[in-house]
Amino acid sequence: MPAYLPFTGVRTSQHPNLSPMENQRFIIHIDMDAFFASVEQMDNPKTAGRPLIVGGNPQGRGVVAACSYEARKFGIHSAMSAANALKLCPHALFIRPRKDRYHEVSTQVMNIFKNCAPLVEPLSLDEAFLDISADHANLPAAVRTTEQIRSRIFHEVGLTCSAGVSYNKFLAKVASDINKPDGLTVIPVEEAKDFLASLAIGKFYGVGKVTEKKMHSLGVRTGQDLLRFQKIELERFFGKAGAFFYDIAKGIDNRPVQSRQERKSIGSETTLQTDILELQQVDEVLEKLSLKVEHALQAKGCSGSTITLKVRYHDFTTVTRSLTFPTPLSKADEIMSHVPKLLRTTEAGKTKIRLLGLTLSNLTDRSQRMPRQLNLPFS
Ligand SMILES: [Mg+2]
The missing domain is CATH 1.10.150.20 (5' to 3' exonuclease, C-terminal subdomain)
Structure with missing residues (x-):
């Protein structure tokens, strides 16, 4: 198995301090290297460094499900018939798939993803898109996080993976394939045009x-x-x-990273350091919350038709007020334009407040632009 090589910097020397662009996204695609075969080699170290094939019976009609990099040197690849693979490499080790074990390792890997990224969209057992835009202001920081994820997978799970980082899903996915195995490739906005041209x-x-x-x-x-x-x-x-x-x-691909468990609402709330009374202070807090909600909606690629304001007074009594609109909202200033109406039906300005919250529900997916038939895995 290839050793984990720490990545030491963004390979974009001309843009070491990329300024955060308006609406810039940081999307990571991570793909485990020869996943099933690597799990087998990890569990049975004697097989490390050997051509190993996970799949069906080479004497029958079995198919190669995965093969180690040592086997790939013989021209073996997944989906090829196991009999053919045996011809190409007669001394290869054939192993039957252990699906439960792959699921177990996959869960470990996915948990690391979920731990490190606010949005994770698994594509298969060994592959996922991560959107870390909400947590990162610039590309070098996003790349450092990607390296931390790769390092955690190596040290906590014991396997290598390859990653691509860019501002959209398509580029991130292509990038992760460039330096396989155990590689990291970054495609900054500035380099995307030339990259795509060739x-x-x-x-x-x-x-x-x-x-x-x-x-x-x-x-x-x-x-x-x-x-x-x-x-x-x-x-x-x-x-x-x-x-x-x-x-x-x-270079345009606005598809959002979507976690499988769809959320029914997106919101943010805060308990104030000290109770507040002034309406202006209430407004300031709500403005911050609305920006957070806008960011979360953006990361999720959705907008919401219902705004809910939550107010908890100093004595812990809590009220919520909602408004629903015919067209969904996603911007902080749109949300804020409706806040006065919501506040008017509360005690705000008259009673001290200890907590404020804003939530958008009735979510609409803004991602339906992608043609359905393209919903295929890459390979
Ligand atoms: Mg893979």
Whole structure:
């Protein structure tokens, strides 16, 4: 198994102190290296360094589920028939999958993700998107966190993984594949354009073998070639997916990272250091809370139609006041514009307050722009 190599800096020497851009996101894609095979090698150290194949019976119709990097050198890859793999590497070690064990290790890995990132979207047992925008002001900080996650996985679980960091899901996913195994690749906003221009079309999200052939027949081999077409032309050739390919070639992919357990509301509340009476102070606190809510909504990629204000008075009696709107809100100033109306029906300004909270519910997903058929894993 490759050793864990600490990453010592952002490989973007020209932007060591990238200033936080408006709405900049920090998305990480993490993929465990040869996951099932690495778990087997970890559990049975005697097999470390050997070509190892996890899969079905090579004498029968078994298929390779995963293989170690040593086996890959022989041209073996997952989804190939086990019989074929045996021909390529007769001395390879064949192991039947132990699904329960992989689930167990996956849970350990996912728990580290959840521990380190506010938003985690698992794609499979060994792969996930993480959105750490809410906790990070700049790219170097986001990269440091990514390194901490990789280090924790190595030291606490015992396995290596590869990570990609960028400002959208597509770039993060492509990036994680660049320095595999045990690698980290960062694609800053400034480098995305050049990176995408030279990226092979087969690496584009949703471009499978069939689409790749069609792209080649149109003379499209890289991202740059794709931009020679109008968006509408690509739509004609590839349907809705064409528009998506066009956008990602331009570096645009607004799909949010979504955790599986959908939240029904997003809110923030604070217990004040000392009870407050003045309406102006109440406003100041609510303004801060509304910004937090805006940020959380943004990270979640949603907006909400119902605002709920929570007020707890000094004697602990608590009231909530709600308003529902026909169009969902997501911005702090939109939320704040409705706060006076909510406050008017409370004792605010007359009775001391010890806690304030703002919640948006009736959430609407803003992510439905992604064509459905593209909801495929990469490989
Ligand atoms: Mg993997």
